[in-house]
Amino acid sequence: TQAITRHHLQRLLRLAGERVRGRLYLCLERAPLTPRTISLCYSQPTRPGLDVRYLHPDWPKHAGRVCDLLMHDCPSLSPGQAVDLANRYLAGRPGMAEALTVEHPEPEEPEEDLADPDWRPDQFANVALGGTFDRLHSGHKILLATGALLASRVLTIGITGPGLLGNKVLPDLIQSYRERAAAVVDFLADTRPDGPVYHVTELAEPLGPPARQADYQALVASPETRSGCDRINAARTAAGWPELPVHCVPFAQEEEGATPAPINETKLSSSTGRYRLLGAPLRPPLRPPVPGRPYVLGLTGGSGSGKSSVGRRLAGLGARVVDCDRLGHAAYAPGTACHRRLLAEFGPEIAPDGPDGAIDRKALGRRVFADQSARQRLNDIVWPEIRRLALEAVHSGPQSASPDVVVLDAAVLLEAEWQCLCHEVWLCLIPKREAVKRLTERDGLTEEAAQARLAAQLTDADRLSWASVALCTLWEPEATQAQVELAWKRLLRERLGATPGPQSNL
Structure with a gap:
């Protein structure tokens, strides 16, 4: 409710990050409804996992919104007025759990100038934008919210289909089209339920509907997708249609405390988000540990995935490795x-x-x-004989550490259904083009022979459905070691209740 400065907003978001685990609705009473306000709200660094969503007081309430905690900077607000304030934006519910007053210090910087005299909402009837929208983040929210402000009739959102994902970083970790589309629709319907019609379409080719249909009036892009808008306009010119104005939104900042990724990107991006999934738990183990018995990790991956090198790294951290x-x-x-x-x-x-x-x-x-x-x-x-020998090695080998973690290193772990011998599966991912390159250089195969070998194996997408942890050896050895150590540390502490020993160097 007070003057809006970047410092004050960052302070509010930092405090909210200490109290809120999931969704945070951000309501700025004095902010004009402009793209500058949208960008300010979503471009601030926040705690990982905090789902910030901007609401304007003039937008209608959504029946699905509820309020567990109201944080405000109005010290004179009574409890009853706090409930009324929450109900201006949310559906609310009787007995709201808590209202918390946040002190508003004297401004240390000028109030943000969020006005834009040349801006008005609903400027264009039909607006289009596009992207992959993997694991919706603040950059996506700026793009989508700006599009919802610009369009008066229809906002078309093109979402990259599976056929266009091959050149993405870690494409097998990208959410399904259905998951990504559902997240986009949920965000738009939640934050701007009175907005235009939201038309979500799967992109089977890069340019999408605005390059094929005349009835569009504007495009919304990020700096990353701006060149695609130029190609759309070139296609429209060739078709004899007018070029479309492009509203370019800024990049969002990285989340606070985010782990650095060896990817050449300084902005908040889905690529870095997927990289940070490496070594992190993707799903629960297949079965719980049994006291006094080895904890078996199934380590698998396709040809050229670097699986054996990961096995050696795990041996260096204290695991016993059974090489199938x-x-x-x-x-x-x-x-x-x-x-x-x-x-x-x-x-x-x-x-x-x-x-x-x-x-x-x-x-x-x-x-x-x-x-x-x-x-x-x-x-x-x-396979039955290898299975017999593997079980013998798991249960009769010398215990190297406590707890006793045994890595069952098997390229055909899932094909042979040996995951039933394991407590969890760790998967080594590698892009197909890199696997082909490694097989031609390492094994002397022709490119055709390498392609044929990979085609005869399960895909990484198939293997991922079993994996508790994914790793990737695409980058420098130090990056692989960091992934393995992260996964090992979490395994010992969170699943086995142990502290990593001195040999782990954690």
């Missing part, structure tokens, strides 16, 4: 039942040194690679 690829060699060593079954199934040519000699894995691979039925027969023979 090495167990695969042992499973059909000469003299074993598995060796005899493979010779009977695939013929003597897979053992060029005779029936008592070692199996040529490359020759066997050539036999089964293009034949799914043969591949399945091979797996039916070998």
Whole structure:
């Protein structure tokens, strides 16, 4: 209710961040309804996870809003007046939990000039904007709220479809189109329920409806998407339609205390948000720990994902690592039942040194690679034996630390359904183009052979449905180590109730 300065707003948001876990509605009584006000409200750094939403006193109340805590800077407000104030913006409910007065110090800087004489809401009938809108953040909110102010009839929101996500950072961690669209609709319907019609559409190509349909009057963009607006206008000019004015909104600042990411971005972005999911818990473990028994981590990933290097890092932090690829060699060593079954199934040519000699894995691979039925027969023979050897190693190996954490390092962990042996699954992600590059450089494969090998495996999107933790070795080794240490620290403290030992260097 008092004079609006950037310092005072930041102080209010910092105090709110100490009390509020979820949604914070920000109501500025003296602020004019302009894009400058929108940008000021959403561009301030806040605590991670605080969902700030700006409301204007002239906008109608939304039946879904309730108020648990009212924070205000009006010292003369009585409890009854506090409830009335909350009900100006929210549906409210009897017996509001708490009202808290925040002192308003003398301004240390001039009041923000939020007026814009050239601005008026509802300037254009049909307005369009676009983006990926992964894990809705303040930058998205500035874009969406500005579009909702500009449009009087229809606001079209183009949301990037799955076919356009391949070049994004960590695309497999991007929310589904349905999740992203639902978050956009929820935000707009909650903050501006009396606004224009909100038309959400999936973008199968970059430019979207404004490049194909004449009936638009304006575009809203961020500095990141401004070049796309230029391409839209070029397409409209080619079609004989007028170019559209572009309202460009500013970037938002990073959240307070956010972990630095090795991504070349200084703004708040979904890419850095996805990076910060690496090493963090994505979902609960598959099963709880059992006192006195090893805690088994299933470590998996596609070819070229860096899974083995992550296993070595975990060993350096105190885990025991069971390498299922090495167990695969042992499973059909000469003299074993598995060796005899493979010779009977695939013929003597897979053992060029005779029936008592070692199996040529490359020759066997050539036999089964293009034949799914043969591949399945091979797996039916070998996988049960690897599983037996792995269980033996998990429960009979020397305990290296307390608690005893065992890493089951297996490329086919999920294909063989060995996740049932694990308490949780950790997944190593890698973009397909990087995996192809590593396979051609490391294994000497042609690009076509590398592509074929990856196509025969589960996708990272399929594997993610089982993963409690995701990691990525795309960046410098120090970045991988930081992810692994973060995941290890949380595992010991939050899931096993232990303190990381000296060897973890945490």
